[in-house]
Amino acid sequence: MKPLLRKLAVLLAVAMIPASVSAWVFWQQGKWSVFRDDTVPLSEVAQWKNRVLWVDARPAADFASGHIPGAVRLTEEEWEELLPELLNAWGPDCAVVVYCSSRKCQASGEVARRLREQVGLKAVSVLRGGWEDWKGGRR
Numbered sequence: 001m002k003p004l005l006r007k008l009a010v011l012l013a014v015a016m017i018p019a020s021v022s023a024w025v026f027w028q029q030g031k032w033s034v035f036r037d038d039t040v041p042l043s044e045v046a047q048w049k050n051r052v053l054w055v056d057a058r059p060a061a062d063f064a065s066g067h068i069p070g071a072v073r074l075t076e077e078e079w080e081e082l083l084p085e086l087l088n089a090w091g092p093d094c095a096v097v098v099y100c101s102s103r104k105c106q107a108s109g110e111v112a113r114r115l116r117e118q119v120g121l122k123a124v125s126v127l128r129g130g131w132e133d134w135k136g137g138r139r
Helices: 002-029 042-047 060-065 079-089 107-119 130-138
Strands: 051-056 094-099 124-127
Touching: 042 124, 042 130, 051 079, 051 107, 079 107, 094 107, 094 130, 107 124, 124 130
Parallel strands: 051 094, 094 124
Antiparallel strands: none
């Protein structure tokens, strides 16, 4: 029985090495979880007293079929073309909330990251649940 337990312990230890390295790498890249610290639920955004600039990170066809009123579109693929419109709509009193299609969509997180890192905006959040939650919560 002891040799079997010893083999299992060694096998478990060997399996933990690549798992630990992968976890560390994803943690460093900020991709550990879909729900990072920058996500906010719709109920929280509705209580904010400052102005909210909604940023839609979905493709043009999705935006055309429906979006949050007043939202501006910004995607990674069209970053250079669409960024000036966002900057014209933004003001220092604005909280920026980026959304995409649903909880599984990662586009909003990437757009929010670039707005913080490349543009220097501080108050940038991601709407948890995206367009699906907004549509469901506003009916």
